[in-house]
Amino acid sequence: MDIEQRQTEIIDHFVKQAEVMEAASLSALVLEATSHPSLFAFSEILSSPNVHKLEGTRYSSSRDLLRLFAYGTWNDYRSNAGCLPALLPDQVRKLKQLTVLTLAETNKVLPYDQLMQEIDVSNVRELEDFLINECMYVGIVRGKLDQLRRCFEVQFAAGRDLRPGQLNNMIQTLANWVCTSDNLLQTIQEKIKWADAMSEAYKKHRKEIEDRAEDVKKSL
């Protein structure tokens, strides 16, 4: 079962809870959601009306934290740590997992150095153990580690929540894909016609050669 199917029920559960909670208990819900081992998407919870109401209250940092987990990375947290709640180890791990997903959005080949800098690990072993245990075995990414080239080749990465403005990129990419596919199909059609024409010409040429051979035999 892929990651999206797994987390649908969990999202429903948290959204339902958010709908009936007060501000103080919503903070606890945010903590629980951002620590949950199988949850990697938060925009549904973020768009809950009660969560919206946290804006401007003394619990607004919980909402900011939720938004960080929906769209942000570990570096984002570090640069805003002063105005965000301290994270538990589970939350730190989660945010680093989400950081890998964000990096995988733009590149299929992720250099070790960049990964180590982005998720704050100091050596290759620690990085690879994180990618193996916390990413590949959890099922949010699939890929191959390449020690010689010091990079992680991503074959599959689960989708994160879309940041505002990302939709247009997506539509553009899909449009490109459709266009490429159409071109490709058209090229294939042309190649098929070309192949047919070539084989016809070849047959004709071969027949001419055989006829001529026959003539020569007769004349001899």
Place this chain on the structure above:
Amino acid sequence: DNSLLRQVSSLLRRLPTMESEKFQDDFL
């Protein structure tokens, strides 16, 4: 629908990433 958007976003990452002419021929 956020869930659908996330799935599409994941799908996009698996598309061919190069548009160069040479890739076009190789891709064929």
Place this chain on the structure above:
Amino acid sequence: EEQVIVLREKLAEMYESEHQWSKAAQMLSGIDLDSGIRVLDETYKLSKCVQIARLYLEDDDAVNAEAFINKASFLVSNSPHEVLNLQYKVCYARILDLKRKFLEAALRYYDISQIEKRQIGDEEINEDALEQALSAAVTCTILAAAGPQRSRVLANLYKDERCSKLKIYPILQKVYLERILRKPEIDAFAEELKAHQKALLPDNVTVLDRAMIEHNLLSASKLYTNISFEELGTLLGIAPQKAEKIASRMIYEDRMRGSIDQVEAVIHFEDDTEELQLWDQQIVGLCQALNDILDSMTSKGV
């Protein structure tokens, strides 16, 4: 001879009551089952062979037990006696296990665990015994040498829903999913093993160590395109030279695909599927993902 048989059986009974299994077995093995003077019926012969084998197995003496089980094998094929047949099967599985023919033992244990009857003759088959056989099948499969056949048996066990209730299930799941097993998990698994399953092999490695190292090596081959032997040693918890030696043997025995660059001290893993096939699979995966999205759109009424 009649009196001698009665005497031997009586003595064997006494040894058995004192848990002196081998002595009881030796006492019974003195009975001449093939004597020309007295014709013994087949069932009696079979019951004696199986009984002697079981007594030897109480002391983990696979060699002597096997001798009598081999004798029994000529009798069991046309024996109508279900209890004896079952006891024969259990002995045979245990002998293969003791002789570290783990994959064969696993298949026999698994076969026994699938017995549907709960009453055979006057012997009742209880759930615990079947569960024990199933668990033994899982343990032996995990200890068997990594390779295609082991993978098939693993898949069978993993898909058998009875296994999900076993205490050993988490290890079975990791091994089936070809995931690296860490030292704490291996140590916990080792606690469940019998003495002969932890015995030292000629090259000073235990059966368990070798199975776990080979398993982790194959798991690493699914995660890495290439890896230095130094890092591989760290991952496997052994010296780099040893890692290289085990890897080279597995490649040589065609149980893992790859090549070793000794100058760079790096191993390159190769996928066992061709490049073109891999590409096809990616396209299939892509189309499948697209279909899934279309399905979920339909189901959501979009």
